Amino acid sequence: MIDSQPAAPLPRGWRWRGVGSLMLLVATSLEEVGVPHAFTTRLGGMSAAPFNTLNLGRGVGDDPVAVQTNRARAAAAVGRRLDDHVEASQVHGASTAIVGAADRGGKIDGADGLASSDPKTLLAVHCADCVPILLADPVRRAVAAVHTGWRGTAAGAAASGVRAMHEAFGSRPADLRAAIGPAIGPCCYLVDAPVLERFAASPWRDDVFAAAAPGQWRLDLWEANRRQLEDAGVPAGAVVTARLCTLDHPGLFFSHRRDGRSGRMAALIALP
Numbered sequence: 001m002i003d004s005q006p007a008a009p010l011p012r013g014w015r016w017r018g019v020g021s022l023m024l025l026v027a028t029s030l031e032e033v034g035v036p037h038a039f040t041t042r043l044g045g046m047s048a049a050p051f052n053t054l055n056l057g058r059g060v061g062d063d064p065v066a067v068q069t070n071r072a073r074a075a076a077a078v079g080r081r082l083d084d085h086v087e088a089s090q091v092h093g094a095s096t097a098i099v100g101a102a103d104r105g106g107k108i109d110g111a112d113g114l115a116s117s118d119p120k121t122l123l124a125v126h127c128a129d130c131v132p133i134l135l136a137d138p139v140r141r142a143v144a145a146v147h148t149g150w151r152g153t154a155a156g157a158a159a160s161g162v163r164a165m166h167e168a169f170g171s172r173p174a175d176l177r178a179a180i181g182p183a184i185g186p187c188c189y190l191v192d193a194p195v196l197e198r199f200a201a202s203p204w205r206d207d208v209f210a211a212a213a214p215g216q217w218r219l220d221l222w223e224a225n226r227r228q229l230e231d232a233g234v235p236a237g238a239v240v241t242a243r244l245c246t247l248d249h250p251g252l253f254f255s256h257r258r259d260g261r262s263g264r265m266a267a268l269i270a271l272p
Contacts, residue, residue, distance in 0.1 A: 008249055013240040019077040020044065022054065023252070027179035027240050030269075033138035036078040037269040039181035039242070041252045045070040047263060055254070055263030057126050062263065071266075078268050080122040087124045088114050090147045094155035096164035099123070112152050113161045115144035117169050119271040128254040129246050131183040131221050132267030133158055133229075135165065135176055142169040143269045148225060150191065154198040158225045162232040173233025178240070181267050182253055185245030186210065186220035189257075195219065202227075 010016070010025075017024045022044030030037050045054030046069055051062040054070050072082040086103045088111040096113030104121055108114060114123045117140070125132050125147035135144040142165050148157035165171035191209075196217055199205045208224040209217040222241045229239050246253040246265075254263040 008244055008252060011241070011243055014242055020073070022073060022077050024077060025181065025242060025244075027134070027177075029177045029238070029240055030134065030136050030179055033136060033177065034272045035136045035138070035143060035269065036080070036272065037134055037136075037179070037267075038074070038078050039132060039134075039179075039267050040074050040265045042254050042263060042265065043252070045073065050259060050261050051263040054265075056266045057128070057264030060263060061261065074266055074268060075122055078122065078270060080120075080270055084120055084122040084270070085124055086114060086116075086121055087126065088112055088145075088147060090125065092149055092151040094152055094157040094160045096144065096146065096157075096161045098164060098168045112148060112157050113144060113146035113164065115142060115161065115164045115168060117142040117271070122268060122270045124266050124268050126264040126266050127181075127183065127246075128256040128262045128264045129184040131225050132181040132265075133161065133225060134179045134181070134267055134269045135161055136269065137165060137169065137171040137175050138177070139175040140165075140169045140171045141271055142171055143271055145267055145269050147267075148221075150195055150198070150219060150221065153221055153224050153228065154195075156228065158228045159232040162229065162234060174235060176234045177238050178229050178234050180222055180225055180239065180241040182242050182244040182246050182249075182265070183221055184247050184255065184257060185222065185243070186218045187245055188247040189219050189221065190216050191219045192216060199224075
Protein backbone atom coordinates (compact mmCIF):
# COMPACT_ATOMS: atom_id res chain seq x y z
CA MET A 1 0.00 0.00 0.00
CA ILE A 2 1.21 3.52 -0.74
CA ASP A 3 1.95 5.58 2.35
CA SER A 4 -0.90 7.92 3.12
CA GLN A 5 0.27 11.52 2.85
CA PRO A 6 -1.07 14.80 1.53
CA ALA A 7 0.27 16.25 -1.68
CA ALA A 8 3.60 17.92 -0.97
CA PRO A 9 3.75 21.73 -0.85
CA LEU A 10 4.97 23.35 -4.04
CA PRO A 11 7.07 26.38 -4.93
CA ARG A 12 5.52 29.26 -6.82
CA GLY A 13 4.73 28.42 -10.43
CA TRP A 14 3.39 24.92 -9.79
CA ARG A 15 0.09 23.34 -8.81
CA TRP A 16 -1.43 19.94 -8.20
CA ARG A 17 -4.13 18.86 -10.65
CA GLY A 18 -6.49 15.98 -9.97
CA VAL A 19 -7.93 14.16 -12.98
CA GLY A 20 -10.18 11.36 -11.82
CA SER A 21 -8.01 9.19 -9.58
CA LEU A 22 -4.78 10.66 -10.97
CA MET A 23 -2.73 13.25 -9.09
CA LEU A 24 -0.68 15.29 -11.57
CA LEU A 25 1.83 18.10 -11.23
CA VAL A 26 1.62 20.99 -13.70
CA ALA A 27 3.62 24.17 -14.31
CA THR A 28 1.48 27.28 -14.46
CA SER A 29 3.84 28.92 -16.98
CA LEU A 30 3.01 26.15 -19.47
CA GLU A 31 -0.69 26.28 -18.60
CA GLU A 32 -0.72 30.03 -19.30
CA VAL A 33 0.21 29.41 -22.95
CA GLY A 34 -2.26 26.55 -23.32
CA VAL A 35 0.27 23.69 -23.53
CA PRO A 36 -1.20 20.33 -22.42
CA HIS A 37 1.31 18.68 -20.10
CA ALA A 38 1.76 16.83 -16.82
CA PHE A 39 4.29 15.24 -14.53
CA THR A 40 2.62 12.11 -13.21
CA THR A 41 2.86 10.74 -9.67
CA ARG A 42 2.43 7.13 -8.58
CA LEU A 43 -1.25 7.75 -7.75
CA GLY A 44 -4.30 6.74 -9.75
CA GLY A 45 -3.40 3.54 -11.58
CA MET A 46 -4.10 -0.17 -11.38
CA SER A 47 -0.66 -1.76 -10.88
CA ALA A 48 -0.07 -4.00 -7.87
CA ALA A 49 2.81 -3.65 -5.41
CA PRO A 50 5.66 -2.84 -5.71
CA PHE A 51 4.46 -0.87 -8.75
CA ASN A 52 1.39 0.54 -7.06
CA THR A 53 -0.34 2.13 -8.67
CA LEU A 54 0.31 4.37 -11.69
CA ASN A 55 3.40 2.65 -13.07
CA LEU A 56 4.08 3.77 -16.64
CA GLY A 57 7.31 1.82 -17.20
CA ARG A 58 7.15 -1.19 -19.50
CA GLY A 59 10.52 -2.74 -18.70
CA VAL A 60 10.31 -3.06 -14.93
CA GLY A 61 8.43 -6.36 -14.52
CA ASP A 62 4.89 -5.04 -14.08
CA ASP A 63 1.78 -6.61 -15.66
CA PRO A 64 1.72 -5.33 -19.29
CA VAL A 65 -2.07 -4.92 -19.21
CA ALA A 66 -1.83 -2.70 -16.14
CA VAL A 67 0.91 -0.59 -17.72
CA GLN A 68 -1.09 -0.17 -20.93
CA THR A 69 -4.16 0.89 -18.96
CA ASN A 70 -2.11 3.30 -16.85
CA ARG A 71 -0.54 4.84 -19.94
CA ALA A 72 -3.95 5.31 -21.54
CA ARG A 73 -5.21 7.07 -18.39
CA ALA A 74 -2.20 9.38 -18.30
CA ALA A 75 -2.55 10.25 -21.99
CA ALA A 76 -6.26 10.96 -21.56
CA ALA A 77 -5.50 13.26 -18.63
CA VAL A 78 -3.69 15.61 -21.05
CA GLY A 79 -6.33 15.24 -23.75
CA ARG A 80 -4.60 12.66 -25.96
CA ARG A 81 -5.01 9.00 -26.89
CA LEU A 82 -2.32 6.43 -26.21
CA ASP A 83 -1.94 6.02 -29.98
CA ASP A 84 -0.63 9.62 -30.07
CA HIS A 85 2.16 8.75 -27.63
CA VAL A 86 5.87 8.75 -28.59
CA GLU A 87 8.53 7.79 -26.05
CA ALA A 88 12.31 8.00 -25.92
CA SER A 89 14.38 4.85 -25.40
CA GLN A 90 16.46 6.73 -22.79
CA VAL A 91 20.06 5.58 -23.03
CA HIS A 92 21.50 8.19 -20.62
CA GLY A 93 22.88 10.25 -23.49
CA ALA A 94 22.18 13.73 -24.80
CA SER A 95 20.45 13.15 -28.13
CA THR A 96 17.11 14.84 -28.88
CA ALA A 97 15.08 13.36 -31.75
CA ILE A 98 12.59 15.30 -33.88
CA VAL A 99 9.33 13.35 -34.10
CA GLY A 100 5.92 13.72 -35.68
CA ALA A 101 2.87 11.89 -36.98
CA ALA A 102 4.81 8.94 -38.42
CA ASP A 103 6.35 8.21 -35.00
CA ARG A 104 3.14 8.06 -32.96
CA GLY A 105 2.81 4.87 -30.96
CA GLY A 106 6.54 4.15 -31.11
CA LYS A 107 9.78 4.37 -29.16
CA ILE A 108 12.72 6.34 -30.58
CA ASP A 109 16.00 4.45 -30.31
CA GLY A 110 19.06 6.27 -28.98
CA ALA A 111 17.12 9.31 -27.76
CA ASP A 112 16.82 10.87 -24.32
CA GLY A 113 14.89 13.84 -25.64
CA LEU A 114 12.02 14.31 -28.07
CA ALA A 115 10.85 17.48 -29.84
CA SER A 116 7.87 18.05 -32.09
CA SER A 117 5.75 20.67 -33.83
CA ASP A 118 2.95 18.21 -34.63
CA PRO A 119 -0.18 19.15 -32.63
CA LYS A 120 -1.43 15.57 -32.26
CA THR A 121 1.81 13.98 -31.05
CA LEU A 122 2.19 13.38 -27.32
CA LEU A 123 5.81 13.31 -26.11
CA ALA A 124 6.77 11.18 -23.11
CA VAL A 125 9.87 10.52 -21.03
CA HIS A 126 9.86 8.20 -18.02
CA CYS A 127 11.75 8.63 -14.75
CA ALA A 128 12.17 7.27 -11.24
CA ASP A 129 14.88 9.64 -9.86
CA CYS A 130 16.27 11.09 -13.11
CA VAL A 131 15.26 14.61 -14.10
CA PRO A 132 12.30 15.17 -16.46
CA ILE A 133 12.32 18.50 -18.32
CA LEU A 134 9.52 19.93 -20.46
CA LEU A 135 10.13 22.76 -22.94
CA ALA A 136 7.56 24.83 -24.81
CA ASP A 137 7.88 27.49 -27.50
CA PRO A 138 4.55 29.35 -27.70
CA VAL A 139 5.84 31.53 -30.57
CA ARG A 140 6.96 28.86 -33.06
CA ARG A 141 4.53 26.32 -31.56
CA ALA A 142 6.90 23.51 -30.66
CA VAL A 143 7.50 21.39 -27.56
CA ALA A 144 10.12 19.01 -26.19
CA ALA A 145 10.53 16.48 -23.39
CA VAL A 146 13.97 15.53 -22.02
CA HIS A 147 15.12 12.77 -19.66
CA THR A 148 18.44 13.36 -17.94
CA GLY A 149 20.27 11.65 -15.09
CA TRP A 150 23.80 12.59 -14.05
CA ARG A 151 25.29 11.19 -17.27
CA GLY A 152 22.85 13.07 -19.47
CA THR A 153 23.32 16.23 -17.44
CA ALA A 154 27.11 15.99 -17.78
CA ALA A 155 26.67 15.40 -21.53
CA GLY A 156 24.35 18.40 -21.97
CA ALA A 157 20.96 16.76 -22.58
CA ALA A 158 18.95 19.85 -21.59
CA ALA A 159 21.00 22.11 -23.87
CA SER A 160 20.60 19.53 -26.64
CA GLY A 161 16.82 19.88 -26.36
CA VAL A 162 17.08 23.66 -26.74
CA ARG A 163 19.40 23.33 -29.75
CA ALA A 164 17.17 20.75 -31.40
CA MET A 165 14.15 23.05 -31.16
CA HIS A 166 16.16 25.93 -32.61
CA GLU A 167 17.53 23.89 -35.51
CA ALA A 168 14.28 22.10 -36.39
CA PHE A 169 11.67 24.78 -35.74
CA GLY A 170 13.54 28.06 -35.50
CA SER A 171 12.76 28.34 -31.79
CA ARG A 172 14.61 31.16 -30.07
CA PRO A 173 15.88 30.17 -26.60
CA ALA A 174 14.60 33.50 -25.30
CA ASP A 175 11.03 32.43 -26.18
CA LEU A 176 11.17 29.07 -24.41
CA ARG A 177 9.46 28.14 -21.18
CA ALA A 178 10.98 25.27 -19.20
CA ALA A 179 9.71 23.12 -16.34
CA ILE A 180 12.02 20.83 -14.34
CA GLY A 181 9.97 18.14 -12.65
CA PRO A 182 10.39 15.87 -9.62
CA ALA A 183 13.72 14.02 -9.35
CA ILE A 184 16.11 12.89 -6.68
CA GLY A 185 17.24 15.97 -4.77
CA PRO A 186 20.57 17.05 -3.32
CA CYS A 187 19.22 16.01 0.07
CA CYS A 188 19.48 12.37 -0.98
CA TYR A 189 21.75 12.11 -4.03
CA LEU A 190 25.30 11.12 -3.07
CA VAL A 191 27.88 10.63 -5.83
CA ASP A 192 31.58 9.80 -5.99
CA ALA A 193 34.71 11.35 -7.50
CA PRO A 194 34.26 9.95 -11.05
CA VAL A 195 30.89 11.71 -11.27
CA LEU A 196 32.39 14.94 -9.95
CA GLU A 197 35.12 14.78 -12.58
CA ARG A 198 32.61 14.41 -15.42
CA PHE A 199 31.48 17.97 -14.62
CA ALA A 200 35.00 19.42 -14.59
CA ALA A 201 34.29 21.64 -17.62
CA SER A 202 31.11 23.15 -16.15
CA PRO A 203 31.71 26.70 -14.87
CA TRP A 204 29.04 26.19 -12.21
CA ARG A 205 30.28 22.80 -10.96
CA ASP A 206 31.12 24.10 -7.49
CA ASP A 207 27.57 25.45 -7.18
CA VAL A 208 25.91 22.07 -7.71
CA PHE A 209 28.26 19.78 -5.76
CA ALA A 210 28.58 19.92 -1.96
CA ALA A 211 31.05 17.80 -0.01
CA ALA A 212 29.24 15.24 2.16
CA ALA A 213 31.95 12.82 3.33
CA PRO A 214 35.43 11.77 2.22
CA GLY A 215 35.05 10.84 -1.47
CA GLN A 216 31.35 11.71 -1.58
CA TRP A 217 29.41 14.76 -2.74
CA ARG A 218 25.76 15.78 -2.86
CA LEU A 219 24.76 16.58 -6.44
CA ASP A 220 21.95 19.03 -7.17
CA LEU A 221 20.64 17.85 -10.54
CA TRP A 222 17.81 20.37 -10.42
CA GLU A 223 20.23 23.29 -10.25
CA ALA A 224 22.67 21.75 -12.73
CA ASN A 225 19.95 21.51 -15.35
CA ARG A 226 18.58 24.96 -14.56
CA ARG A 227 22.04 26.44 -15.06
CA GLN A 228 22.48 24.45 -18.27
CA LEU A 229 19.21 25.78 -19.67
CA GLU A 230 20.24 29.33 -18.81
CA ASP A 231 23.63 28.79 -20.47
CA ALA A 232 21.69 27.68 -23.59
CA GLY A 233 19.83 31.00 -23.63
CA VAL A 234 16.58 30.23 -21.79
CA PRO A 235 15.79 33.23 -19.55
CA ALA A 236 16.22 32.59 -15.83
CA GLY A 237 12.64 33.67 -15.15
CA ALA A 238 11.31 31.19 -17.70
CA VAL A 239 12.69 28.12 -15.88
CA VAL A 240 10.64 26.71 -13.01
CA THR A 241 11.78 23.84 -10.79
CA ALA A 242 9.36 21.73 -8.76
CA ARG A 243 12.05 20.92 -6.17
CA LEU A 244 10.33 17.69 -5.10
CA CYS A 245 12.67 14.82 -4.23
CA THR A 246 11.43 11.49 -5.53
CA LEU A 247 13.31 9.52 -2.88
CA ASP A 248 11.93 11.68 -0.08
CA HIS A 249 8.24 11.27 -1.00
CA PRO A 250 7.41 7.53 -1.14
CA GLY A 251 3.68 8.24 -1.11
CA LEU A 252 3.88 10.34 -4.26
CA PHE A 253 6.78 9.13 -6.38
CA PHE A 254 8.62 6.03 -7.49
CA SER A 255 12.34 5.98 -6.69
CA HIS A 256 14.75 3.43 -8.10
CA ARG A 257 17.46 4.39 -5.62
CA ARG A 258 15.09 4.04 -2.66
CA ASP A 259 13.22 0.90 -3.70
CA GLY A 260 15.39 -0.94 -6.23
CA ARG A 261 12.44 -2.61 -7.97
CA SER A 262 10.33 0.37 -8.86
CA GLY A 263 7.78 1.78 -11.26
CA ARG A 264 8.23 4.86 -13.43
CA MET A 265 6.51 8.24 -13.67
CA ALA A 266 6.15 10.21 -16.91
CA ALA A 267 6.58 13.76 -18.09
CA LEU A 268 4.09 14.38 -20.89
CA ILE A 269 3.70 17.32 -23.25
CA ALA A 270 1.84 18.14 -26.47
CA LEU A 271 0.75 21.17 -28.45
CA PRO A 272 -2.77 22.56 -28.11
